[in-house]
Amino acid sequence: MIDVRRLEALVALRRTGTVSAAAAQLHYGQPTISHHLRRLEVETGSVLLQRVGRGLRLTPDGERLARRGEEILALLARAEAELTASTSLQAGQxxxxxxxxxxxxxxxxxxxxxxxxxxxxxxxxxxxxxxxxxxxxxxxxxxxxxxxxxxxxxxxxxxxxxxxxxxxxxxxxxxxxxxxxxxxxxxxxxxxxxxxxxxxxxxxxxxxxxxxxxxxxxxxxxxxxxxxxxxxxxxxxxxxxxxxxxxxxxxxxxxxxxxxxxxxxxxxxxxxxxxxxxxxxxxxxxxxxxxxxxxx
Amino acid sequence: MIDVRRLEALVALRRTGTVSAAAAQLHYGQPTISHHLRRLEVETGSVLLQRVGRGLRLTPDGERLARRGEEILALLARAEAELTASTSLQAGQxxxxxxxxxxxxxxxxxxxxxxxxxxxxxxxxxxxxxxxxxxxxxxxxxxxxxxxxxxxxxxxxxxxxxxxxxxxxxxxxxxxxxxxxxxxxxxxxxxxxxxxxxxxxxxxxxxxxxxxxxxxxxxxxxxxxxxxxxxxxxxxxxxxxxxxxxxxxxxxxxxxxxxxxxxxxxxxxxxxxxxxxxxxxxxxxxxxxxxxxxxx
DNA sequence: CTAAATCATCGACAACATCGATATAACGGC
DNA sequence: GCCGTTATATCGATGTTGTCGATGATTTAG
Structure with missing residues (x-):
C-alpha cells in the first residue's frame, strides 16, 4: 500500500514546484521531502521525477499519481473534518x-x-x-x-x-x-x-x-x-x-x-x-x- | 492527518467483526490492530468503538469513518494499480x-x-x-x-x-x-x-x-x-x-x-x-x- | 464451573521518520 | 569565466513508533 505521507510530499511538490517549498508548506525539513520522494519511487518501482537544472519535474506518471493523491488527501481531510464536527457536536444525528x-x-x-x-x-x-x-x-x-x-x-x-x-x-x-x-x-x-x-x-x-x-x-x-x-x-x-x-x-x-x-x-x-x-x-x-x- | 494504517484497521474490523479476524486479514498480530484502533480514537478524540461482551462494536461515528475509509483505501489501491500498470507497460500514453x-x-x-x-x-x-x-x-x-x-x-x-x-x-x-x-x-x-x-x-x-x-x-x-x-x-x-x-x-x-x-x-x-x-x-x-x- | 475465545496491556526490539550538517550541481550577475 | 545564490542529494544521529510475544481480564459456551 502506498504510504500517504509520501503521497503528500509528491502532491506538495506538484503544488509548489520545488522540494524546499513543499517542505516549508508541510512544515518539514527539506531532506525529509527528498527522502519521501525517493522512497516513493523505489517502493512503487516507477520513475516519478526527473532532475531538471537545479529543480525537479514530475513525469507523466508522477503527474497522474499526484493528481490521484490530491483527491485522496482531500477525502482524508473531509473524513477527518466530518468526524471532528460530530465529536465537537457541530453535526451528527x-x-x-x-x-x-x-x-x-x-x-x-x-x-x-x-x-x-x-x-x-x-x-x-x-x-x-x-x-x-x-x-x-x-x-x-x-x-x-x-x-x-x-x-x-x-x-x-x-x-x-x-x-x-x-x-x-x-x-x-x-x-x-x-x-x-x-x-x-x-x-x-x-x-x-x-x-x-x-x-x-x-x-x-x-x-x-x-x-x-x-x-x-x-x-x-x-x-x-x-x-x-x-x-x-x-x-x-x-x-x-x-x-x-x-x-x-x-x-x-x-x-x-x-x-x-x-x-x-x-x-x-x-x-x-x-x-x-x-x-x-x-x-x-x-x-x-x-x-x-x-x-x- | 488521519493515519491510513489505523483507518485500515478500522475498516478491517468492520468487515470481519472481530479484532483477531481483522488482524489475520491484514497479516498483523492482534495487539497491533488493538493498538491502532486505540490510537485512532485518541488521535481523533472520538468514540469509535464500544466493548460488547467479548467483542467490539462500532459507534455511528465509527461506522461512518469506516465507510469513508473503505472508499479512501479503494482509491489508494486504484492509484497504485494504475501506476503499476503504467510501470509494467500494460497501460499508459x-x-x-x-x-x-x-x-x-x-x-x-x-x-x-x-x-x-x-x-x-x-x-x-x-x-x-x-x-x-x-x-x-x-x-x-x-x-x-x-x-x-x-x-x-x-x-x-x-x-x-x-x-x-x-x-x-x-x-x-x-x-x-x-x-x-x-x-x-x-x-x-x-x-x-x-x-x-x-x-x-x-x-x-x-x-x-x-x-x-x-x-x-x-x-x-x-x-x-x-x-x-x-x-x-x-x-x-x-x-x-x-x-x-x-x-x-x-x-x-x-x-x-x-x-x-x-x-x-x-x-x-x-x-x-x-x-x-x-x-x-x-x-x-x-x-x-x-x-x-x-x-x- | 471449566474451557475456549476475545480484547487490553506490557515490555522489548527493530524500523524509520526527521533533522542538522554538508556535499554537489546549476543558475545569474559582473 | 568566476563567485555568490539557490537547488537537491547524502550522511549520521536520534527520537518516535510500529510490531510482536507473552500475559491478564472478561465473557461466552458447554
Missing amino acids: VRLAAFPSAAATLVPAAVALLVERHPGLGLDLIEAEPPEAAAMLRAGTADIALTFAYPGQAEPDGVTAVTVHEDALYLVAPGSLDPGAGPVDLARFADTRWVTGCERCRSELLALCSKAGFEPRIAYASDDYVAVQSLVASGLGVTVLPGLALRAHRNPDVVRLPVPGAARRIQVTTYGAPPHPASVDAVAAVLTEVAGASES | VRLAAFPSAAATLVPAAVALLVERHPGLGLDLIEAEPPEAAAMLRAGTADIALTFAYPGQAEPDGVTAVTVHEDALYLVAPGSLDPGAGPVDLARFADTRWVTGCERCRSELLALCSKAGFEPRIAYASDDYVAVQSLVASGLGVTVLPGLALRAHRNPDVVRLPVPGAARRIQVTTYGAPPHPASVDAVAAVLTEVAGASES
Whole structure:
C-alpha cells in the first residue's frame, strides 16, 4: 500500500514546484521531502521525477499519481473534518427511542433545549416501548432510549439505565366521581370495572390491586392513553395512568387521584458502558435535565 | 492527518467483526490492530468503538469513518494499480513529437511494432520540427521526440539526443534529366534555379553548394516535401532532399542522385538524463529498432 | 464451573521518520 | 569565466513508533 505521507510530499511538490517549498508548506525539513520522494519511487518501482537544472519535474506518471493523491488527501481531510464536527457536536444525528407518553412530553422539551445548545445536532425519534427500545439499542438501531420500569423490575441485559424521574401513578375515574378527601384507597373501586393502560402496566395494576386486597375486573384494555381516558370519561370503568400520560393528554371529563407510593421510574438508557460518543452524552444530558425539571 | 494504517484497521474490523479476524486479514498480530484502533480514537478524540461482551462494536461515528475509509483505501489501491500498470507497460500514453517525413515513415512502423509488443501502450503523435520538438520536451508537452541534425550542429540544451540513423541527402532533379554516371557533382547545377526543401535545410544546402564552389540561385522555397517535388517535376529547378522525405513521397517525374558524403542524423531525443519512465524507454526502443532496420 | 475465545496491556526490539550538517550541481550577475 | 545564490542529494544521529510475544481480564459456551 502506498504510504500517504509520501503521497503528500509528491502532491506538495506538484503544488509548489520545488522540494524546499513543499517542505516549508508541510512544515518539514527539506531532506525529509527528498527522502519521501525517493522512497516513493523505489517502493512503487516507477520513475516519478526527473532532475531538471537545479529543480525537479514530475513525469507523466508522477503527474497522474499526484493528481490521484490530491483527491485522496482531500477525502482524508473531509473524513477527518466530518468526524471532528460530530465529536465537537457541530453535526451528527442521534437516534432516540422513546415510549409514547415521553415522546409527547419530555422529548419535545428536550429537542427544544438541544437545538438551543447544539444547533448542528439532529435527533431521530423512534417510538418504542421499553423492551423494544432495549432491543434496538442492542441491535444498534438506536443510540439512546427513554424507558420506564416499575419497582422491582430488573433492567434489561447489556444496557445502562439511569433513572431521571419518578413518575407518579394516578387513579383515573369519570368526572362525575366525588374525589373525596385524603389519599385514595383502591379498595374503594374493588367492584368497579377496570380499564388497563398500556400493556406493560397491566401487571403493575394487578399488583397494586392485590395489595389493596382485591382482584380487578378488567373490562377493556388499550395501549393508547387517549383512548383509555375516553373509555373512562364515558363511565365504562376506572384505570391507573402515569403522570406523563396525563400530562400528554387530559380528558376534561375525568378526574385523577394520586395513588400513594405508586410510581414508575423514567430512565435514560444507553448501550454498554461509558464513554459514549459526545453526541449521545449531549442528548442524555438534555433528557436528564428536562425530566428533572418536571419533578413537581 | 488521519493515519491510513489505523483507518485500515478500522475498516478491517468492520468487515470481519472481530479484532483477531481483522488482524489475520491484514497479516498483523492482534495487539497491533488493538493498538491502532486505540490510537485512532485518541488521535481523533472520538468514540469509535464500544466493548460488547467479548467483542467490539462500532459507534455511528465509527461506522461512518469506516465507510469513508473503505472508499479512501479503494482509491489508494486504484492509484497504485494504475501506476503499476503504467510501470509494467500494460497501460499508459506516450507523447511523441516527430518531424513530418519521419511521421510518415518511421513512426507508422514503430507504432506497428509497439502495439505488437505492448498492446496497452498508447502513442500520441505530434508533428513538430526539431527545435519545436526540443521546446516541447522542455515544456513537458511531449515525452520523447524524433529529431534530425546536420553535421556540426550542436544539439539543443537540456535534452539527450541519440543518433539512430544516417539519412543520406539526394539531389532531386526533373525526370527529363540524364542521371549520368558516377557521383553527382553539385557544381553541374551551379547555373540552375534551386528550390529549398525544409526551412532548416536551407543552410545545409548553402553549405553544400559553397563546398562545390558556387552560390545557388534560390527561386522557390517550401517546407512541404510533396510540393517541392512537384516544383522540381515541373522543371522549375532542382533541390536536395533527405532520403526519408523521398521514401515518404516520390514524384514519378523526378530523379534522385545521391550527394556523396551528405547526410543528416536522425535522432531519438528525450528530456534530461536517464532513468526515463519505462514507457518512454519502450518507445525509444522501437524507434531505434525501426530506424536501424531502414539502414540500406 | 471449566474451557475456549476475545480484547487490553506490557515490555522489548527493530524500523524509520526527521533533522542538522554538508556535499554537489546549476543558475545569474559582473 | 568566476563567485555568490539557490537547488537537491547524502550522511549520521536520534527520537518516535510500529510490531510482536507473552500475559491478564472478561465473557461466552458447554
